[in-house]
Amino acid sequence: MPAFPRFAPQEAHHLPEAFYNIKADLPEPPPPALHPGTRQPLTAADWSPVFSRGFIEHEMSRERFIPIPEEVRKAMALYRPTPLVYASGLRDALGTPAHIFYKYEGAGPMGSHKSNTALVQAYLATRDGLTTLVTETGAGQWGSALAHAGALFGIKVKVFMVRVSYRQKPGRRTLMEMFGAEVDESPSPKTRFGRTLYEKDPDHPGSLGIAISEALEVALKGTNSRYSLGSVLDAVLMHQSVIGLEAESQMADYGISPDTVIGCVGGGSNFGGLAFPFIRRRLAGGPATRFLAVEPEACPSLTKGELRYDHGDAAGMTPLIFMHTLGMDFVPAPIHAGGLRYHGMAPLVSRLAAQGIVEPQAVSTKTVFDAARLFYKAEGILPAPESAHAVAAAIAEALEAKRLGREKIILFGLSGHGFLDLNAYAANGKN
Amino acid sequence: MPAFPRFAPQEAHHLPEAFYNIKADLPEPPPPALHPGTRQPLTAADWSPVFSRGFIEHEMSRERFIPIPEEVRKAMALYRPTPLVYASGLRDALGTPAHIFYKYEGAGPMGSHKSNTALVQAYLATRDGLTTLVTETGAGQWGSALAHAGALFGIKVKVFMVRVSYRQKPGRRTLMEMFGAEVDESPSPKTRFGRTLYEKDPDHPGSLGIAISEALEVALKGTNSRYSLGSVLDAVLMHQSVIGLEAESQMADYGISPDTVIGCVGGGSNFGGLAFPFIRRRLAGGPATRFLAVEPEACPSLTKGELRYDHGDAAGMTPLIFMHTLGMDFVPAPIHAGGLRYHGMAPLVSRLAAQGIVEPQAVSTKTVFDAARLFYKAEGILPAPESAHAVAAAIAEALEAKRLGREKIILFGLSGHGFLDLNAYAANGKN
Numbered sequence: 001m002p003a004f005p006r007f008a009p010q011e012a013h014h015l016p017e018a019f020y021n022i023k024a025d026l027p028e029p030p031p032p033a034l035h036p037g038t039r040q041p042l043t044a045a046d047w048s049p050v051f052s053r054g055f056i057e058h059e060m061s062r063e064r065f066i067p068i069p070e071e072v073r074k075a076m077a078l079y080r081p082t083p084l085v086y087a088s089g090l091r092d093a094l095g096t097p098a099h100i101f102y103k104y105e106g107a108g109p110m111g112s113h114k115s116n117t118a119l120v121q122a123y124l125a126t127r128d129g130l131t132t133l134v135t136e137t138g139a140g141q142w143g144s145a146l147a148h149a150g151a152l153f154g155i156k157v158k159v160f161m162v163r164v165s166y167r168q169k170p171g172r173r174t175l176m177e178m179f180g181a182e183v184d185e186s187p188s189p190k191t192r193f194g195r196t197l198y199e200k201d202p203d204h205p206g207s208l209g210i211a212i213s214e215a216l217e218v219a220l221k222g223t224n225s226r227y228s229l230g231s232v233l234d235a236v237l238m239h240q241s242v243i244g245l246e247a248e249s250q251m252a253d254y255g256i257s258p259d260t261v262i263g264c265v266g267g268g269s270n271f272g273g274l275a276f277p278f279i280r281r282r283l284a285g286g287p288a289t290r291f292l293a294v295e296p297e298a299c300p301s302l303t304k305g306e307l308r309y310d311h312g313d314a315a316g317m318t319p320l321i322f323m324h325t326l327g328m329d330f331v332p333a334p335i336h337a338g339g340l341r342y343h344g345m346a347p348l349v350s351r352l353a354a355q356g357i358v359e360p361q362a363v364s365t366k367t368v369f370d371a372a373r374l375f376y377k378a379e380g381i382l383p384a385p386e387s388a389h390a391v392a393a394a395i396a397e398a399l400e401a402k403r404l405g406r407e408k409i410i411l412f413g414l415s416g417h418g419f420l421d422l423n424a425y426a427a428n429g430k431n
Numbered sequence: 432m433p434a435f436p437r438f439a440p441q442e443a444h445h446l447p448e449a450f451y452n453i454k455a456d457l458p459e460p461p462p463p464a465l466h467p468g469t470r471q472p473l474t475a476a477d478w479s480p481v482f483s484r485g486f487i488e489h490e491m492s493r494e495r496f497i498p499i500p501e502e503v504r505k506a507m508a509l510y511r512p513t514p515l516v517y518a519s520g521l522r523d524a525l526g527t528p529a530h531i532f533y534k535y536e537g538a539g540p541m542g543s544h545k546s547n548t549a550l551v552q553a554y555l556a557t558r559d560g561l562t563t564l565v566t567e568t569g570a571g572q573w574g575s576a577l578a579h580a581g582a583l584f585g586i587k588v589k590v591f592m593v594r595v596s597y598r599q600k601p602g603r604r605t606l607m608e609m610f611g612a613e614v615d616e617s618p619s620p621k622t623r624f625g626r627t628l629y630e631k632d633p634d635h636p637g638s639l640g641i642a643i644s645e646a647l648e649v650a651l652k653g654t655n656s657r658y659s660l661g662s663v664l665d666a667v668l669m670h671q672s673v674i675g676l677e678a679e680s681q682m683a684d685y686g687i688s689p690d691t692v693i694g695c696v697g698g699g700s701n702f703g704g705l706a707f708p709f710i711r712r713r714l715a716g717g718p719a720t721r722f723l724a725v726e727p728e729a730c731p732s733l734t735k736g737e738l739r740y741d742h743g744d745a746a747g748m749t750p751l752i753f754m755h756t757l758g759m760d761f762v763p764a765p766i767h768a769g770g771l772r773y774h775g776m777a778p779l780v781s782r783l784a785a786q787g788i789v790e791p792q793a794v795s796t797k798t799v800f801d802a803a804r805l806f807y808k809a810e811g812i813l814p815a816p817e818s819a820h821a822v823a824a825a826i827a828e829a830l831e832a833k834r835l836g837r838e839k840i841i842l843f844g845l846s847g848h849g850f851l852d853l854n855a856y857a858a859n860g861k862n
Contacts, residue, residue: 078520078811089509109811111850151808171853175813178804178856373609377582380509380540382606419542419850422602425609 014081014249017068020241022276022348023234024064025283030347034309034320042319049220050227054124058235066238068120069127075119075152080242082107084250085379085414090398093378098401100394101258102414103247103274104381110175112384112416113270114145114230117239121228122149122157132156132225134218136186136211138266139165139338139386140172141416142230147181160186160194160214163206165338171420186211193217193315207331208342209314216317231267232312232321232346240273247411248277257281258289258411260397264389265293265302265360266339268346274413276348279357291358292397293349294389296368299332301325301345302353302360312344324350335365336424337385363392369428371395372418384416385424445512445680448499451672453707453779454665455495456714461778465740465751473750480651481658485555489666497669499551500558506550506583511673513538515681516810516845521829524809529832531825532689533845534678534705535812541606543815543847544701545576545661548670552659553580553588563587563656565649567617567642569697570596570769570817571603572847573661578612591617591625591645594637596769602851617642624648624746638762639773640745647748662698663743663752663777671704678842679708688712689720689842691828695820696724696733696791697770699777705844707779710788722789723828724780725820727799730763732756732776733784733791743775755781766796767855768816794823800859802826803849815847816855 023029032041047056058066068076087100105113125133133155137143143159150157159181166173166185176183184190186206187197191214197204212229219227229236251257261278263271275291282289295302301324310325312318324345326332332341345353352358371392372383383391394412401408418425454460463472478487489497499507518531536544556564564586568574574590581588590612597604597616607614615621617637618628622645628635643660650658660667682688692709694702706722713720726733732755741756743749754775757763761774776784783789802823803814814822825843832839849856 109807115811148808148811170857171850174853174857179808376540377579377610380546380579417850419602419848420853422605422851426601426605 011081014246015073015077016242016245017073018065019068019238020245020277020280021061021064021066021238022280023062025280026351030351031322036311036316036319039320050216052121052125052128052130052226054128055121055235058238059233069123072119072123076116076242079108079115081246081250084247087379089378089380090375093374094395094398094402096398096402097405097407098398098410099407100398100410100412101251102412103243104414105243105270106381106384106414106417109148110141110144111419112141112145113240113243113273114142115149116242116273117230117236117269118142118145118149119152120239122146122153122155125226126153126155130155130224130226132158132222133228134158134215134222134225135228135230136160136162136208136215138162138208138341140169140176141339143181143183144172144175146228146230147176147179150181151179157181158218159183160188160211162186162208162211162338163204164334168423169420186214188214190214191217205334207314209328212313213315213317216313231269232344234348236269237272237276237346237348240269241276243273243413244275244277247274251411256409257287259408260290260292260410262292262294262390262393262397262410262412264340264386264413264415265295265345265349266342266386267344268349270413270415272346272349275358279352282357292361292393293353293358294361294363294393296335296337296340296389297362297364298335299326299341300362301343302350303362305345307350307354310344321347322350323347324353336421336427337368337389339386340389361393363389365428367392369425381414382418383414384418385421387413387415390414442512443508445677446504446508447673447676448504449496450499450669451676451708451711452492452495452497452669453711454493456711457782461782462753467742467747467750470751481647483552483556483559483561483657485559486552486666489669490664500554503550503554507547507673510539510546512677512681515678518810520809520811521806524805525826525829525833527829527833528836528838529829529841530838531829531841531843532682533843534674535845536674536701537812537815537845537848540579541572541576542850543572543576544671544674544704545573546579547673547704548661548667548700549573549576549580550583551670553577553584553586556657556659557584557586561586561655561657563589563653564659565589565646565653565656566659566661567591567593567639567646569593569639569772571600571607572770574612574614575603575606577659577661578607578610581612582610588612589649590614591619591642593617593639593642593769594635595765599854600851617645619645621645622648636765638745640759643744644746644748647744662700663775665779667700668703668707668777668779671700672707674704674844675706675708678705682842687840688718690839691721691723691841693723693725693821693824693828693841693843695771695817695844695846696726696776696780697773697817698775699780701844701846703777703780706789710783713788723792723824724784724789725792725794725824727766727768727771727820728793728795729766730757730772731793732774734793736776738781738785741775752778753781754778755784767852767858768799768820770817771820792824794820796859798823800856812845813849814845815849816852818844818846821845
């Protein structure tokens with residue numbers, strides 16, 4: 001009997017053996033994170049009460065390629081490589097000469113790209129002897145990915161979930177609890193910071209910034225516990241590079257590379273994961289690929305925010321991070337793309353936007369849901385509201401190519417499916 | 432620029448060019464359906480007010496292979512071939528020497544196998560000049576698949592949805608309405624038969640049999656409208672044969688064939704679709720493969736029902752069908768596997784069970800959800816409660832192989848994902 005690969009043997013080789021770290025290729029990296037008290041650049045020792053040792057090594061590394069631990073690669077092989085789909089249905093529906101591809105991360109266990117870094121973080125934490133990871137979640141995709149990863153590697157997971165999403169998305173909570181995670185509505189009465197808000201208003205809708213503060217507070221109080229973050233940080237974007245590395249390898253099978261790469265941005269990890277391996281080529285003098293980072297008009301950190309030092313949370317407990325920000329106390333409107341409701345932006349994405357390599361775009365909720373419905377009918381996959389931001393931009397690019405009669409190649413990230421977001425579709429019109 | 436295939440070129444050839452019709456290979460086919468009035472075998476003319484002409488041809492054909500219409504094949508190519516996954520995670524979790532494969536139909540647009548026949552039925556109806564299809568749905572997978580297919584081919588779809596599911600699963604209704612379908616709770620006040628029940632109890636939970644009666648009544652009343660059924664009938668099982676034909680071709684790439692084939696059964700189409708191409712080999716004197724049809728203990732038509740003529744609906748409007756049945760007025764407990772709550776069973780599956788080729792099994796709800804949670808953790812795919820019946824049987828087979836130290840090959844059908852059934856998981860325990 002042969003040893004069976006998980007998928008057809010001709011596909012498995014696309015799963016990379018190492019993460020790509022774009023910091024090795026940036027002529028000038030972003031300014032370092034600062035200690036919130038001293039305002040001095042953070043050292044590994046400063047980070048150590050917050051993150052696992054393995055994670056800090058990833059965060060601080062300047063190596064170009066960092067091997068994916070064998071245990072993580074085995075867990076990723078349960079769903080990777082994810083499909084690179086040629087959007088024949090969408091192409092027909094738009095009547096465009098453009099060739100549209102999407103990298104479908106919704107094929108992952110929790111239905112989004114978040115598992116890519118969750119598996120790494122849970123593995124590194126157990127390897128370092130930790131017993132608990134504490135985190136926050138907005139729409140619930142990150143929280144459920146970490147809950148799943150924690151169950152796989154045997155580490156306890158505690159999640160503070162933004163109250164508005166906790167109430168809108170009971171399914172996400174069920175997923176987390178199914179994997180043994182402990183889930184609290186945020187702001188909660190369980191933390192010092194949460195109580196200050198909870199006691200004034202037990203129905204406070206919450207925000208990612210507030211939930212981060214609560215998670216951090218609990219992580220720092222515990223023994224053998226650390227905090228876990230699902231986006232923004234350099235290490236997280238590096239873990240997500242598996243998306244772009246696979247896409248690059250899959251497109252190479254066709255002998256092509258994209259003219260335009262598109263992703264939605266909340267904290268920036270899905271976009272960075274897809275785009276950075278292609279940006280590497282451009283930085284090395286390769287093709288002049290365009291990179292579009294698409295955010296909601298309701299939370300426009302890249303298009304309207306300032307580039308400066310700011311805290312990552314609402315309480316001012318995190319280090320100061322040099323990034324595009326709407327301000328740590330910005331509370332975005334309760335749009336359904338909960339994963340994009342964050343006041344800041346990954347320093348690496350902020351940097352590349354400031355350099356003009358990444359082009360930010362903001363789109364309206366109506367444009368997003370119209371695009372999502374068109375895509376679903378044409379392609380048969382229901383996008384998560386977050387991912388639908390990238391769909392909207394891809395459609396606009398494809399229609400522009402039609403106007404110009406150009407046979408360009410568009411690659412976008414479909415970061416998750418929307419089966420747990422049907423209430424968002426019900427609330428945003430029918431046809 | 433090359434012409435891009437939908438998926439990697441080495442995969443596309445698995446999508447078959449013709450449906451497989453097992454009636455061509457049965458030494459003795461099941462007794463024919465009878466007219467409910469005259470009790471004479473039904474002719475094509477008898478069927479014509481009910482179904483489209485093209486569908487009746489499929490239903491009555493004895494040809495072994497019937498070409499898949501080009502338009503349907505193009506629509507199927509949006510999601511087919513579906514993955515044949517080697518369950519490495521489940522194998523490790525069970526510590527079994529068995530090799531477990533599953534054919535994952537949840538990759539389809541509505542998350543289940545139902546699109547396979549929905550696309551054919553919508554296409555045939557429009558080809559025959561019809562303007563409306565009326566149907567019923569239990570859990571909503573069939574209704575949403577037909578709504579999607581109707582939107583693709585441009586035909587109006589009306590759906591009667593069993594009230595208990597209509598209220599439990601608002602997401603399914605959103606999906607149907609997103610594609611322009613008209614959805615009513617059943618029993619409804621819109622039909623003569625529905626009114627007899629609705630007027631006594633506006634909260635009557637409904638059943639598939641009742642909803643079929645309502646859909647049939649509306650289809651017969653309309654001009655240019657016909658009825659559409661998502662399971663049970665010979666033609667539907669034939670459309671679903673794409674599942675088994677693909678699996679056969681995909682396994683041939685490894686040079687293997689299954690020792691045991693497992694599917695869940697409600698009306699029988701998912702099971703028949705997977706199993707019949709393999710049963711063909713056994714009927715032709717090939718390997719003595721085992722075929723397990725798994726049903727819920729709460730609706731045990733194969734294991735406890737009688738093999739006799741019965742109506743397919745609750746009002747006695749349908750033809751008399753020779754099948755395993757619990758009686759047309761049987762109302763199953765409101766288990767969450769709504770797609771398996773049907774009093775009857777496909778005549779072809781009933782026949783093969785009576786001949787001893789198909790082995791029926793009934794499993795408890797607890798066994799099913801325990802299996803689903805184990806599978807989700809090991810494999811990263813959340814099964815629909817219906818599909819989890821097959822998962823439970825596959826796990827039992829794999830553990831039996833472990834006890835015997837046998838390296839057997841198990842193939843089961845994972846007919847759909849469970850992301851729209853999280854309330855069922857929430858209601859059926861945690862770990």
